[in-house]
């Protein structure tokens with residue numbers, strides 16, 4: 478019995494959008510939905526901002542949005558960047574926890590900016606699990622919110638605690 482605790486901050490900045498494009502993993506054209514998750518990658522003096530899109534099977538596609546310069550002296554820009562950098566910390570891989578003997582993974586939501594469904598958030602942040610897998614686990618009670626069984630479309634709020642039982 479090993480319990481691991483994580484802290485997440487959720488942000489939503491833009492309206493939901495879908496893009497129809499070829500999915501390499503599906504091998505055909507698929508409808509990609511904006512997960513509202515943004516990722517920053519630093520490359521030399523540039524910071525690339527990506528929107529993470531997913532097809533129905535859960536394959537990801539990073540759409541490039543903006544390029545920032547890291548030497549900006551505008552304080553507000555720096556603050557925004559630091560705050561948004563936390564988004565990338567949410568991304569987790571479940572396999573190392575399973576292999577390491579973790580039986581329960583607890584995710585505490587420190588802040589929630591916007592409206593988020595538990596199934597969408599977990600499908601976005603957990604790399605191995607598709608939305609279908611997440612939905613099944615929620616229905617089986619293997620994923621709970623505040624110690625209770627919930628529906629896949631349950632909304633998340635700051636202070637909520639997500640429990641994942643392996």
Ligand SMILES: [Zn+2]
Nearest residue numbers: 500503532536
């Ligand atoms: Zn796909």
